[in-house]
Amino acid sequence: MRLVQHPMSDTVTIDKTYDPRTVETDVSALWESSGAFRAIPDGRPPERTFTIVIPPPNVTGALHLGHALNNTLQDILIRYHRMRGFNTLWQPGTDHAGIATQAVVERRIREQEGKSRHDLGRDELVRCIWQWKDEYERRIISQLKLMGCSCDWERNRFTLDEGLARAVREMFFRLFHEGLIFRGKRLVNWDTQLQTAVADDEVYHETVKGHFWYFKYPVIPSELRTAPLDAKCQGSARAGAGNPEPKHVLIATTRPETMLGDTAVAVHPDPEGFFAAEEERLSAESSAASGKERPELQMKLEALRTRKESSLAELIQLRDMAREGRKLRLPLVERVISLICDEWADPTKGTGCVKITPAHDPNDYEVGLRHNLPMINVLTPDGRVARIVEPDGTTNYASASYEGLTFAVEGRKKVIADLESRGLLDRVEDYEIELGHSDRSKLPIEPFLSDQWFVKTGDVPEPRAKARGSGQIQLPDGSHTSGLAQAAIDAVQDGRISVFPSRYAKSYLDWLGEKRDWCISRQLWWGHRLSVWSQRFAENGRAIQIAREIGKSEHQLKALAIQAPQLDNMQEWNENIGRWTREGRIVATIQKHDFQLRQAGDVAQSFSVREPEERDREIVEYLESKGFVQDPDVLDTWFSSALWPFSTLGWPEETPDLKQYYPGSVLCTSRDIITNWVARMVMFGLYALGRIPFDHVYIHPKILDGRGETMSKSKGNGVDPVDIIHTHGADALRYTMADMTTETQDIRMPVEYVCPHCGELTDQGAALKNEEQSRKSRGQKLDRKLQPADCTRVKCANKVCGKELATQWADQATKDQMAVARETSDKFDVGRNFCNKLWNAARFAFLNLKGAPCDRLDVATLPPEDRWILARLSQTIRRYHEALAGYQFSASVRELREFFWDGLCDWYIELTKARLTGDDRNPQGAWLRATAKQILAFCMDQTLRLWHPTIPFLTERLWRQLNEVAPQRGLPGIVDLNCDGLLIRAEFPPLEGYPSLDDPAILTTFEGLQDAVRGLRDLRANTNVPPKDKVRATIVVPEQHLDSFRAEAHVVRHMVNIGELDVVAEGKRPRNAAGLAIKSLRIFVHDVSDDQADLARTLKSLEALQQQITGKEAKLGNEKFVANAKPEVVEAERKRLAELLAQQTLLQAHLSELRE
């Protein structure tokens, strides 16, 4: 866009079509240099401060349209509040995203250099990841800037930077000190490729075809039993006495290889009771069910009875054997294992008996805890069969031939083969199972028992709570809570935090309600290292005793300090550790270290050091000199994310930033991280500061691709917002995003490739289908649905062009070789069209606004169109504020669009064209022209302010020019405006609109004029009057409205291209005129009569009218309606009926004239 000063005149002209690129570049530079994004604490009170922390994007890759939506909405809120005079901070930054980033970088190194992370080593890998982070952080920030995000860039943070590391260590230490961080053995989701635990939400389930293998475990004959018979069981033991004792117990499994770690087989403790209860439940359900469901339930009931018939006796027998303490011999490993009773064994599933592998199945683990079973790990971290160590510490040689086999493939094969050759494989059935896979490596997850660190979110046992009265944990504000999760639940339930839309509060509360411990350790190299130093010692009785009592008092912590038997100078050690503990610089903990809970073994002593990088360096050095080593694990990435709302403001220091900007005003995010992130921020915010981290949580829709799937980096269906900016401009992107943001609907976004050769578009969905076809024709087997990332090259759909183009997923060589196609979507056309409209409306204004502002205005004396547009403006301002207050972005856009496009452009500007070009030599003409200019300037001014949060670049650009053309844009005597400076800092129109401009009467009157205009246009069109012809028209109005209508009639004349307009009170149909009745008006267009057509039209209208009248009369004739409905509703209906009847009279008059 160029600003051209026309040589021959002083008319300012700008290009006809809006070009976003130059505008956006110009305006960005303007904002950057102005410092408008900066946030500076100035002591403004909380109600005049507005803070948003950005959900820090992962540095795994570039942003896609989902992020564009998220950040557009935030920027709208930020700009809106900034203009309203709030002290406004938008805190930017990025997230290191632990496992995700490490996985991406590891994969790339594997692909490019063929090396694993172990080949590189910890330091080198971390260096590579930092490099990657630098690259993508740069890219992400440039994307955000291109979108117009007005973050305070000087505050940009990274979840792994030094300041945040300090906050992480402090939080870790505080939690550790209070015993809320502990070490435990848990079954975790193990990724055997990345060799780390992964969180539940990083696991996805996929249906896999598998089998049920039925194995026979030999029963050890009763004379060999070791356990004494339980006297209590003798009675029931007789129940199955009739049958000979089974030689084997039959079990079914989908995972044969886990049998190496079996330590029991479980059977239900009360099979009769179970069957009876099930039967009762099913029959009750069946009799309550609808006819359609009943057959199915009946079938279930039948199956249950059959099952009972065939297996109950044996299950009872086994149950009794279990009560006797009978044992089984686990084949292949020759381990003696227990037969136990546990409700987990479901008599209707499998064989009714279930093998228990506590170290490799979450449910079995629970069973193992209940029955104090040995837990035998049979898996190595890299997914092979481990050397198996029995509970007594001896190596199991019987299974030595399995060691080193891959667990799930080779191990499984060999187990099956070996059992079969021993005659212990009963049968195999096909079965489909939902198998957990790692999100990162795509490999099946192995449940794996390992040492992990946890944050306790559940309620803390409270021996002293009674004395305090309200729970054990004291928060910094002095209040108490029973646990972290409970504190976060309370914050939402008591309304300190509001969730928009409110239904999402439920998922937050449900999840927190489970109060599950949070596993925070990850076996990764990329992340915050745990500030814990540990050493293992041989167990002694004293240590175990202390371990049980850990964390209860300072006295006991001191006692711990002397539990380091190998230390050379115990006195020095005791003094040091004791002092540091008292000073709050270290905390000690101790726990058993080995896998087998019941086995004698080592004890680990651990110290958490508060500031290992700074003040407490000396402590670390001392500990390390005594043989303590830092824990190799890093923290779950969400640990640092949970601190984001205050770690970015300098916590744990009491900074001015923290004082001004905490808590945040609103957190904007999409629903999938409500639990991972939102809930944890609330917990940590309350724990660290005693205050909630934000007042509102706003959950926005998700962007889906053309197939309805959510956009994600891993699927490769993400569209780079910069591509959209390239084709449509940033403002169009933002406009469209805001316009599509409704409360309930996700946003579907079909994508097309832009051919770099010919510019034609190729549909992504079609390209995917083509790719699938061509792979099939090449004989490739497709084991999964193809994703956009699988299309690395696509053929242009334009037959004339037909060239191949590379997509963003092509490798570098391909990209170098052929041009890369950008992606786009015609969804953004609405935004582009709107921007162009605004551009041109402004262009029109600039051409007409030059000259001095007019004198004092008196609204009452202005022409109706002026009063109307001003009243509409005031109304629009109020509605916009209301919409944004409820996060109704789509509604906010609609309000502004209707005002600007339908109101200002289509009516006001069209009407004032005549006034602006009119004769201003006479006083009346001059006044009309001056007032029109002033009001147009005012409306353009307000339009730009209102639109600025949504489409900042374009409005800022136009604002600058408006300031040149019409620097004074208030309404003299009515509204004063400050128009100096940049729009980004201009004052936003007030919450209450402009009450002095409100005028409900003119809104109604003008609607009537619009009806008359539309009626006349309609008549013209229906009677085939050429558009250019000026017609002569007559309008018949009721006597009492004659004068006012004459004063307003110019509106009609100018909008319908009328030459001569008669406004009369009484009058018959003029000769050769076509007519129409609109409300209380009859309107005629002269010299065009086609009586037959007119007659048909009139009859049709009368018919429709009659229908409505009948309906209304019936309604008003209904006594109940009149009695029950609200009076204003009844009144409105009466009024409406009167109008309809009046119109009917008019039409009938017209009809009879036509028939004369």
Add this chain to the structure above:
RNA sequence: GGGCGAUUAGCUCAAUUGGCCAGAGCGCCUGCCUUACACGCAGGAGGUCACAGGUUCAAGUCCUGUAUCGCCCACCA
């Protein structure tokens, strides 16, 4: 299996606490290059508000059930 949401015009979506004739954009049809804008202007066609019951003077809106789709959570030896 548990929870949440959706189903309205050919498409994408609106419709406050139930209350005028269910609206908009895109697309389609007709006519317009009217001196801001053809990325535009003026008109038009197009709807059994998923289905079946119920409550009410009044139902797209509330209740019950059915069907289909989506998402979240938990999971089957």
